[in-house]
Amino acid sequence: MNGCGQNTGRSDRGKWRIAILTLILAAFGAACGKTMAVIADAGTAAGVINGQQAQSIKKSGAAIEKSFEDITPEQEYYIGRTVGAVITNKYKVYNQPGATDYINVLGQTLGQFSDMPETYDGYHFLILDSQEVNAFAAPGGLIFVTRGLLRCCKSEDAVAAVLAHEIGHVQQQHGLRAIEKSRMTTAVTTLALESAKSMGGEELASLTTTFEGSISDITGTLINSGYSRSFERQADMAAVSILERMGYSPQGLIGMLEVMKTQIKPGGPDFAKTHPSPEDRIAEIRNSMQPLPPLNNNPARTGRFRTALKGI
Amino acid sequence: MRKPTFLLPTLMIAGFFGIILAPVPSAAEKVMSVQIRRADLRSGPSYLTKPVARAAYGDRLFINAEKIPWYQVRDPKSGKTGWLHQSALTPKIVKLTAGKNEVAPAASSDELQLAGKGFNQEVEQEFKKRNQKIRFDWVDKMSRITVSQKRKQDFIQTGKLKPQEGAQ
Numbered sequence: 001m002n003g004c005g006q007n008t009g010r011s012d013r014g015k016w017r018i019a020i021l022t023l024i025l026a027a028f029g030a031a032c033g034k035t036m037a038v039i040a041d042a043g044t045a046a047g048v049i050n051g052q053q054a055q056s057i058k059k060s061g062a063a064i065e066k067s068f069e070d071i072t073p074e075q076e077y078y079i080g081r082t083v084g085a086v087i088t089n090k091y092k093v094y095n096q097p098g099a100t101d102y103i104n105v106l107g108q109t110l111g112q113f114s115d116m117p118e119t120y121d122g123y124h125f126l127i128l129d130s131q132e133v134n135a136f137a138a139p140g141g142l143i144f145v146t147r148g149l150l151r152c153c154k155s156e157d158a159v160a161a162v163l164a165h166e167i168g169h170v171q172q173q174h175g176l177r178a179i180e181k182s183r184m185t186t187a188v189t190t191l192a193l194e195s196a197k198s199m200g201g202e203e204l205a206s207l208t209t210t211f212e213g214s215i216s217d218i219t220g221t222l223i224n225s226g227y228s229r230s231f232e233r234q235a236d237m238a239a240v241s242i243l244e245r246m247g248y249s250p251q252g253l254i255g256m257l258e259v260m261k262t263q264i265k266p267g268g269p270d271f272a273k274t275h276p277s278p279e280d281r282i283a284e285i286r287n288s289m290q291p292l293p294p295l296n297n298n299p300a301r302t303g304r305f306r307t308a309l310k311g312i
Numbered sequence: 313m314r315k316p317t318f319l320l321p322t323l324m325i326a327g328f329f330g331i332i333l334a335p336v337p338s339a340a341e342k343v344m345s346v347q348i349r350r351a352d353l354r355s356g357p358s359y360l361t362k363p364v365a366r367a368a369y370g371d372r373l374f375i376n377a378e379k380i381p382w383y384q385v386r387d388p389k390s391g392k393t394g395w396l397h398q399s400a401l402t403p404k405i406v407k408l409t410a411g412k413n414e415v416a417p418a419a420s421s422d423e424l425q426l427a428g429k430g431f432n433q434e435v436e437q438e439f440k441k442r443n444q445k446i447r448f449d450w451v452d453k454m455s456r457i458t459v460s461q462k463r464k465q466d467f468i469q470t471g472k473l474k475p476q477e478g479a480q
Contacts, residue, residue, distance in 0.1 A: 071431075072347070072430075073347050073348060074347075074369070074432070075430050075431040075432070077349075078431045078432060078433070078435065078436055079431055081436065081448065081451050081455075082436065082439060082446075082448075084450070084451040084454070085446050085447065085448045085450075085451050086446060088447070088449075088450040088451060089445065089446045089447060093450050100457070101457075104457045104459055105459050105463055105464070105467050106467070108458075108459040108464065109459070109464040109467055109468065112359050112464065112480055113475065113479055113480060115381075115399070116399045117359070117397050117399055118348050118351070118397050118399040118400040119348065119399070120347070120348050120349055120369075121348075121349050121455060122458065124454040124455055124457050125454070125457075126450065126454045142451065142454065142455070156471065204434065204435070204438055205438070207430065207431075207435055208435050208438040208439055208442065211431050211435050211439060212439060212442070212443075214431075215439075244476065245475060245476045245479035245480075246468070246473060246475050246479070246480075247468070247473035247474045247475045247476070248473065298471065298472040298473075300470055300471055300472050301471045301472070301473075304470070304471070
């Protein structure tokens with residue numbers, strides 16, 4: 001028995017050794033499989049592989065499917081800033097502190113009721129001194145609305161509806177989705193590289209060219225072609241939800257669209273060109289909710305709306 | 313005889329896994345990163361509660377509890393606890409600086425995002441050099457307009473608005 005037992009013991013020990021070795025190998029395998037870049041990191045640090053080899057490991061690792069979702073909120077912020085700069089370069093800003101303050105208090109409060117109350121640097125609003133009936137949402141939360149559009153708003157609830165619709169575009173990242181797919185692939189490949197700080201002048205130049213292209217894709221869509229009908233519907237639905245959460249009636253959105261029907265000229269350069277017709281949008285909003293709560297324009301809101309936007 | 317023979321390898325395996333798994337937070341210790349520039353941690357899961365601490369972009373925070381869309385987080389650096397809206401957080405690790413000669417783990421974008429990577433301030437500077445007619449003055453000005461929580465609440469109150477319960 002003893003002999004048999006000893007034999008069994010040796011055999012057991014052998015099995016355990018194999019089992020432990022297998023586990024060690026499996027653990028190493030798992031660690032190695034996690035990311036090739038870690039190997040590239042460690043390998044470079046240890047001097048096992050050179051930087052160039054590490055780069056190629058990195059690039060092949062980066063060749064995984066990418067989408068606009070890979071754009072970080074920080075990058076979205078930088079894209080949004082430049083989109084905003086292009087818009088304020090094309091349009092004159094309506095520099096009236098009372099009106100600007102009013103739409104910022106209203107807009108930033110509405111933002112808190114959205115599904116995305118936090119963006120990298122928050123929501124900020126500006127009025128454009130233009131007769132066009134239009135509004136633009138740059139990625140990250142810079143929102144622009146024209147005097148022409150504010151004139152279509154006959155109440156605070158209507159202004160809230162306009163701003164909530166634009167917040168809807170931001171929260172659903174419609175701006176980023178306007179970047180052409182092919183450019184996005186180039187952008188993401190470049191973005192997958194290390195910090196631009198460690199890039200040479202050539203790489204920075206190439207990245208900036210991709211950046212410029214992305215900006216013109218977005219501004220081209222915002223200013224010239226407009227979003228798809230489904231994006232506009234999504235933004236309207238987001239607006240309805242934001243308005244209801246904050247206590248406004250979504251009737252404000254319908255009221256604003258009713259006024260817009262009479263203001264915009266078919267084939268005109270603004271909302272008419274970049275948005276579905278107000279009639280269609282009204283029908284879709286009405287279909288989405290039954291019954292629609294009544295519009296309740298409180299005199300307190302009417303008073304501050306008239307005071308703030310009297311010059312509009 | 314068999315018992316100690318069995319016990320020893322069991323302990324070895326337990327020890328082995330202990331060493332391997334020790335640095336990995338357990339499922340109970342979920343960790344998330346701040347993905348916005350500044351985040352105010354609040355005393356409760358609502359903007360109506362007081363800010364109790366501030367976290368910065370990239371800070372790694374432990375998740376104590378969740379009440380979607382809010383997370384109760386704990387900052388391991390200060391030991392402070394507070395609530396953050398989910399839109400301020402990402403499950404990814406936000407790596408703040410990639411060293412000059414450091415190789416960035418680019419393949420793991422599902423787990424990691426590099427701050428200052430790609431479209432960043434340096435790219436904006438380069439864009440400005442190339443497009444000198446495009447001014448950023450108004451973008452800078454509007455970015456500075458920040459409305460305090462008190463003003464937001466006053467605005468709701470004086471406008472006789474009745475927000476939905478728990479929507480803020």
